[in-house]
Amino acid sequence: xxxxxxxxxxxxxxxxxxxxxxxxxxxxxxxxxxxxxxxxxxxxxxxxxxxxxxxxxxxxxxxxxxxxxxxxxxxxxxxxxxxxxxxxxxxxxxxxxxxxxxxxxxxxxxxxxxxxxxxxxxxxxxxxxxxxxxxxxxxxxxxxxxxxxxxxxxxxxxxxxxxxxxxxxxxxxxxxxxxxxxxxxxxxxxxxxxxxxxxxxxxxxxxxxxxxxxxxxxxxxxxxxxxxxxxxxxxxxxxxxxxxxxxxxxxxxxxxxxxxxxxxxxxxxxxxxxxxxxxxxxxxxxxxxxxxxxxxxxxxxxxxxxxxxxxxxxxxxxxxxxxxxxxxxxxxxxxxxxxxxxxxxxxxxxxxxxxxxxxxxxxxxxxxxxxxxxxxxxxxxxxxxxxxxxxxxxxxxxxxxxxxxxxxxxxxx
Numbered sequence: 001x002x003x004x005x006x007x008x009x010x011x012x013x014x015x016x017x018x019x020x021x022x023x024x025x026x027x028x029x030x031x032x033x034x035x036x037x038x039x040x041x042x043x044x045x046x047x048x049x050x051x052x053x054x055x056x057x058x059x060x061x062x063x064x065x066x067x068x069x070x071x072x073x074x075x076x077x078x079x080x081x082x083x084x085x086x087x088x089x090x091x092x093x094x095x096x097x098x099x100x101x102x103x104x105x106x107x108x109x110x111x112x113x114x115x116x117x118x119x120x121x122x123x124x125x126x127x128x129x130x131x132x133x134x135x136x137x138x139x140x141x142x143x144x145x146x147x148x149x150x151x152x153x154x155x156x157x158x159x160x161x162x163x164x165x166x167x168x169x170x171x172x173x174x175x176x177x178x179x180x181x182x183x184x185x186x187x188x189x190x191x192x193x194x195x196x197x198x199x200x201x202x203x204x205x206x207x208x209x210x211x212x213x214x215x216x217x218x219x220x221x222x223x224x225x226x227x228x229x230x231x232x233x234x235x236x237x238x239x240x241x242x243x244x245x246x247x248x249x250x251x252x253x254x255x256x257x258x259x260x261x262x263x264x265x266x267x268x269x270x271x272x273x274x275x276x277x278x279x280x281x282x283x284x285x286x287x288x289x290x291x292x293x294x295x296x297x298x299x300x301x302x303x304x305x306x307x308x309x310x311x312x313x314x315x316x317x318x319x320x321x322x323x324x325x326x327x328x329x330x331x332x333x334x335x336x337x338x339x340x341x342x343x344x345x346x347x348x349x350x351x352x353x354x355x356x357x358x359x360x361x362x363x364x365x366x367x368x369x370x371x372x373x374x375x376x377x378x379x380x381x382x383x384x385x386x387x388x389x390x391x392x393x394x395x396x397x398x399x400x401x402x403x404x405x406x407x408x409x410x411x412x413x
Contacts, residue, residue: 025064028409029099029402035062036388040216042066043117044098045126045138047074049172049198050232051159052094053205055125058212059097060381060390063123066406067098068114070105073399084376092396096369096378100397101406105136112148114138116410119149123212127159130167140227153225155215157208160231170232172198179236180254184243187258204235264308265315266290269348270326277331279322280344284308290343294325370395 025041040063044055047069059065067074074095080088103110118124118138126133133139137147140156161170168174176182176194186193211228219225237244242263246252254262261267266287269276281287284307288300299305299321304314311318326334331347338345349357358365367380369392376395383390 024413025409028405028412029064029066031062031064031097031391031393034389035060035391036385037216038062040064040122041120042123042125043121044068045114045124045128045133046159047127048076049094049201050204050208050230051125051127051157052076053202054157054159054208054212055098056094056096057205057209057381057383058123059394060392061383062389062391065098066117066402067095067100067397068117069100069102069399071102073102077399087376087396092376093378095396096376096392097394098397099394099402099406100400101403102400105138111136113407113410115148116413117406118143118147118154119151120410120413121151121154123155123157123216125157125159125208125212127170129169130160130164144225144227151225153219153223155212155219155225155228157212157215157228157230159204159208160229162233163231164229172201172232175200175232175236179233179240180244181236181240184254184256186256188256190256192256200232200236200239203239204230204232207235207238263312265312265318266322271323272326272329272331272334274330276348277326277334278346278348279326279338280346282344286343287311289341290338293338293341293343294322295328296321296325367392369393374398 031038037058040058042055042058042063042065044051044065044067046052046055052067052074055063055065055067074091076091076094077088079090082089084092101113103114105111105114115137124143126138131139134142137143140154140158143156144150144152144154158164159170160166161175162168173194176185176199177192179200181200182192182194185195208228208230211230215226215228243254246254246262259268264280264282266279266281268279270279279290281290284300287305287308288297291297291299291305299318303310305311305318329337335345335347347353355365363380365380366377368375369378370376371393374395378392378396381390381392
């Protein structure tokens with residue numbers, strides 16, 4: 001891995017090195033899978049959500065991920081309830097397929113192990129505060145040029161809250177507030193609301209994975225490693241999509257609309273005879289079909305409602321008529337009727353109902369990870385590859401579970 005830099009004409013040399021690395025580490029840290037990232041060694045200095053989510057994606061695709069934790073462990077080990085046995089499910093949900101070593105960077109010998117890991121990594125992922133690893137010789141500049149063996153080919157992914165030059169604490173809730181996300185979430189006459197999941201941590205984790213994959217391809221072509229930087233705030237700006245785009249392109253500041261959509265109507269929960277149903281008419285053809293299904297084909301001919309622009313402008317006139325028609329049947333009856341004619345609609349499920357619905361659709365959302373006595377059900381990786389495996393061979397590790405094996409591997413090199 002740390003040999004001479006290959007030219008763009010010889011990317012195969014790096015593939016051979018990765019295979020040799022895989023054979024070497026497999027003696028100490030075997031993996032059952034042979035996914036597309038097999039042979040890539042990832043040293044994971046991240047914790048909480050964005051970084052661990054990204055490294056789990058890499059691990060699922062075959063990379064050997066070594067999770068490095070401090071003596072107290074990842075914060076999420078203590079984020080409970082809920083729990084499975086004594087393990088916080090928060091931690092379990094984002095740490096499968098990893099090996100685990102505990103290292104105290106304040107101890108010179110243990111810091112040396114961390115530095116040796118960094119020197120032998122293909123990929124490093126960290127989410128310390130900006131500059132937080134510099135004093136340990138584990139920042140990108142140190143790892144790639146001096147510490148303890150220069151690793152110029154390393155792909156080093158750094159995840160921060162607000163960019164590399166801003167030391168503000170990077171918690172998802174802060175970003176939901178500061179980005180404007182909460183200002184468009186909730187009832188128009190109520191308080192701003194956070195999302196029910198750390199949405200920008202997850203998006204940032206995905207952006208980090210995409211950046212790493214791009215860097216792997218660059219390395220395949222040129223032999224060069226590089227620094228990959230992502231942050232929650234920039235991911236929020238991107239993830240807000242049409243909402244932030246409205247301000248960028250037109251100077252429009254979106255506001256809270258409850259469950260309504262600023263550009264589409266109807267595209268929201270609507271009351272039926274016994275409860276609410278999501279009704280979505282994303283184009284004029286779908287609205288015409290909906291009008292027919294509700295027994296009001298005249299709506300599609302009404303100049304107030306026929307086109308999306310005028311339908312949006314006149315939604316206050318259309319909504320009472322829509323609700324009156326929907327009162328004729330229950331939510332389940334409408335779901336069956338509308339689905340039968342190809343119209344998008346959906347019940348509002350609980351998480352358990354959502355998982356079971358995914359199961360009914362044949363998506364097999366729950367997979368068992370691990371072997372032997374430690375088998376943990378987790379949610380399936382959403383990526384399906386026709387010619388490569390996504391694997392689930394390692395359960396989320398117990399704290400320090402693989403410290404001896406990782407040290408043995410380092411000592412063997």
